[in-house]
Amino acid sequence: MSSSYGENIRLTIFGQSHSPAIGVTVEGIPAGETLDLEELQRFLLRRAPGQNAYSTPRKEADRPEFVSGLKGSVTCGTPLTAIIRNTNVRSEDYAAVSQVPRPGHADYTAAVKYHGAQDYAGGGHFSGRLTAPLCIAGGICLQLLRREGIEILSRIAAIGGVYDAGELSASTAEKAFPVVDDAQGEKMRRCIAEAKAEGDSVGGVIECVIRGLPAGLGDPMFDGMKNRIAAIVFGIPAVKGIEFGAGFAAAQLRGSENNDAFIAVDGRVMTATNHSGGILGGITDGMPLVFRAAFKPTPSIAKEQDSVDLQTLTPQKLRVGGRHDPCIVPRAVPCVEAAAAIAVYDALLQRRKEMR
């Protein structure tokens, strides 16, 4: 089914880049939760375009209207729908893409899938803009999780081959450009600026850490925390890979190196290391849940590219107009947090059914 996620809360994201509005319908949020709508707005601003030099200049208020599900700012228990109007739209920028698809975009696959009826303007439903409603739902979940003592932090782990060093902390996550090592951050920014100057783009890696999770979340075999998180994180455009804990590096370790010894600390079972990333058998073990998501470079670049005319099947040169981020990674940080928050909150509700 298209654009839905979750079993215990269930959200559906709707809208196209240039339709009257985009938005999200969320079922299953318990009644009586007071939402801090200003905090939510601040969270959404982290994702919004036009915030800084290295993101697209398209400026939109991105202020959601809650058309249902709230009474004042308190959830009333029935489905919540929020919409964001599309106001700053320049459809003419995209007139050509239905005919000559942009490399690295969904223009071609959408044309095939929807038999030519796709809404191609601005990428339609495939636009990065659709992560705004993801952040509405995720921002709400983040607030609900915080009430249970669960925090989600993230950082830019790499951009364009420049890697951050050190360990992620709350103070890092609060930075406008969230890296531990600001010198590396500065290199990353230069990397973005260079790509931009050349009409090109760069990708990167985001690391996310979830702290305060109780042990026992997640379900075998296909609803483990890895399955749940991967299933939503791959819904963020441009994600190419995901790894948990030691991830791909674990494939090079010996079992005796990779296994995390159990220890008891202050009457609580913990592990001495955390190669598992806080997940064993798909279930949280009470240690921080750690994952990293790889983002490809923004496919929209100013450089000339090769494509084909879908009607004539003749080669075409293509130069993507419009306004685009030379690197999506900084704006994707809150999207990853939102996705993780939704996955975790869904698992948390699932867990309640097992308790009495």
Next chain:
Amino acid sequence: MSSSYGENIRLTIFGQSHSPAIGVTVEGIPAGETLDLEELQRFLLRRAPGQNAYSTPRKEADRPEFVSGLKGSVTCGTPLTAIIRNTNVRSEDYAAVSQVPRPGHADYTAAVKYHGAQDYAGGGHFSGRLTAPLCIAGGICLQLLRREGIEILSRIAAIGGVYDAGELSASTAEKAFPVVDDAQGEKMRRCIAEAKAEGDSVGGVIECVIRGLPAGLGDPMFDGMKNRIAAIVFGIPAVKGIEFGAGFAAAQLRGSENNDAFIAVDGRVMTATNHSGGILGGITDGMPLVFRAAFKPTPSIAKEQDSVDLQTLTPQKLRVGGRHDPCIVPRAVPCVEAAAAIAVYDALLQRRKEMR
């Protein structure tokens, strides 16, 4: 929900390592499909234990009994259930793990999740043995996909830090030890043998390629092919990461390098390169779908490890008895194929609803 997958076919895997049987219930397989049960058996044998020097000596027939869903060897359209009896069981090997959890295993998290009522013998429902029913369902899907011209091939891309080279072909996939470069394969095997000799284990990477896919499979935003495949592949125990196409390496590329130019070949739209791994916007573009899954080293090792007694919270030394693979990767190859086949077949049925 526990141990279920799929929207258009839906399978539920049941059983514990030492329960009377393990098995799978599958709904949604169309009626009238003749299954080649001998071919299925050969496929299951690739996963079965005791096949060679580098896998566990536990030998079981692993021959499924189809208790429903077939009339002879033809699907009759209603739910199919197959069971495999557990016969060669030595429960006493596992008596201790409910008290002193094995590092890297689900012993501890299962104990928390199920409030001590978990079936810990042999890892219970978390045993690698539960991949046998996954291979039953997946082996059936592989046969159904082949009728639609879709082939799934895979190889061992790395073991213990030794990487295969070259490009995967059908002849590679048919090898008993599926690597392109047999010299590298020989190094991998030595690597396994060394780890075994030291009472240790190694991990690795499996690469999977799906050929013959039509363009148009997969759904935005959370039912894209990446989401669907990741959601099932992380159900295979020991998987730590997954990446599609260029994957994590894409994060280091420029957009102009990573984008795949569209070309027309013999009246068909293709791409000149395949960094995307055959997926754009979550939807297949008709190129081979490529992904890699990272496996951690088998957590069961003969070496002494540190753990804690869950009752007394005192440190304990632990030596895992029983029979274990020093490297799970060779036997995991058909499991990855099975998982991929199920995800693709489910997407294929979804696609039928869009056609007329």
Next chain:
Amino acid sequence: MSSSYGENIRLTIFGQSHSPAIGVTVEGIPAGETLDLEELQRFLLRRAPGQNAYSTPRKEADRPEFVSGLKGSVTCGTPLTAIIRNTNVRSEDYAAVSQVPRPGHADYTAAVKYHGAQDYAGGGHFSGRLTAPLCIAGGICLQLLRREGIEILSRIAAIGGVYDAGELSASTAEKAFPVVDDAQGEKMRRCIAEAKAEGDSVGGVIECVIRGLPAGLGDPMFDGMKNRIAAIVFGIPAVKGIEFGAGFAAAQLRGSENNDAFIAVDGRVMTATNHSGGILGGITDGMPLVFRAAFKPTPSIAKEQDSVDLQTLTPQKLRVGGRHDPCIVPRAVPCVEAAAAIAVYDALLQRRKEMR
């Protein structure tokens, strides 16, 4: 999950009687379907309030805004959301109901379920007004079904104990007050007028016939056509019962009377009678699918009633203010058609997966 229906199309209805808007999000409508939005509007008008003497005088345009899922009037394949603004709202009418629940309404049960956080104004999410988005989704499905040769007709089978006679035809279904026997219809209307004059209300029965269905729709055991239709029809407020074909009367027949003999007519298998209501084993047999739904009398009546104050638990006399229908049945006719259309269209998409 709250207010969602369907497996192949999936709709979620959102909104409260007095929230900014009500609406519906629908996933799974195939791309490329041109919607006749004026015809949809005419369909919605049949349900709208204020159409005649025997319905509530609350007048609202009930004109949906399609904020996503369409390109012009053509479906683009991604989730469709339509909203209807709530404009003509008099919340003060309902100030008391959260304290002293109205008999026959959800005021009390919503208060318990949502721990007092329910949006009680106008009945909140439990208002009959929420059938408007049901009719949007259903009206779309009706158009899609017509393209497959499937028609849904219905009539008022009874009101206040007055029963219609004769067999339902298309010309009956098109009447403003759809009964075969207009004399009986006149009696029904008098019955409503009398109840209204006395500050009371009456219930009734709606019969629905679905023609042109192919044999083979519906799935054993819990997704049969009866299960599917009942699961959505009971979502219309005030429905108390549903029966298919001969229904409750079949319980009084002998098998030799109730069984429908198979016959061959013009090279097609049919049945000589249709006590089964077109369903055998949950699956359509190609005969008209017939069901009837019983509606209770509108619970909102002007007469004084007994209730309790939920805080003090003392008895209270209650007189329901506001504007209410003395009989919901005439306006419920399109709601029943909408519900049936959604159930049938969902089954039709399911069926496509079984065909090649």
Next chain:
Amino acid sequence: MSSSYGENIRLTIFGQSHSPAIGVTVEGIPAGETLDLEELQRFLLRRAPGQNAYSTPRKEADRPEFVSGLKGSVTCGTPLTAIIRNTNVRSEDYAAVSQVPRPGHADYTAAVKYHGAQDYAGGGHFSGRLTAPLCIAGGICLQLLRREGIEILSRIAAIGGVYDAGELSASTAEKAFPVVDDAQGEKMRRCIAEAKAEGDSVGGVIECVIRGLPAGLGDPMFDGMKNRIAAIVFGIPAVKGIEFGAGFAAAQLRGSENNDAFIAVDGRVMTATNHSGGILGGITDGMPLVFRAAFKPTPSIAKEQDSVDLQTLTPQKLRVGGRHDPCIVPRAVPCVEAAAAIAVYDALLQRRKEMR
């Protein structure tokens, strides 16, 4: 999807009348619940054939083997599968039905749906025998509900036009032939005997009452208790209608008659009457939940009937051989209880997610 039910527990029923086994896979039963397997066996015996003069003489042990999900008799939290072997099978009785379908049965619709690949022997997956696994799952839920103070009682409300009188109590429900008025029960039995003597069959009505429910179970709009119960009860073969509380009779009442006044009794909100059947707005109000299901007469009768040859489309006379119940109603009583128990338990788990 075929033969699955539930959102929080999810069961899939598999098997054909003459396949190696029938059974059920259930996910979502919390860990640590001790099952009373002997009590379950007694419950299954109430449904088993061959118990008395008015049911089919086919005798089977109907003793389930639990192949997974239990450790001893305690649930271990992972999917539970139970199978019942089919031992007493006489397939030759059914050789003809794939060619000449039995009136009132699924022979014809199954042939169409499954393109001729259906397992027709003994009715295949459509056999009443498939209610045995329903009773396994339901019998488990009954035990779990009892621990929460919830009881499910039922009675035969009518057979062949003979109606029981009086109000259902626990002592009635425990009778072998559960009617309040034994004189009416005697008439019902005579009615069955007469039909049997004539090679015919009769139908009836079962009433079910669920006591001890907390207020607050059930969800608007399509997961209300009526929707949930109807969606599973129509999965029992031969059910033609369902009504809640006053049901179809409510359609003849005035609002002032049908509304149930709220009263306070011992500090608890109740209603003075219970026309609503314990459900308002789809949500339980704490009063007994009451529903009735209508069963058609058994379609398998010894009398000669008219059918057609599906190949030649010529008329055929048909006499159904095999062993059949002249009235399914007495054996259907535990099936209705099982279905209700599953629906209620699923809603109960859903409710837990809303509590903290």
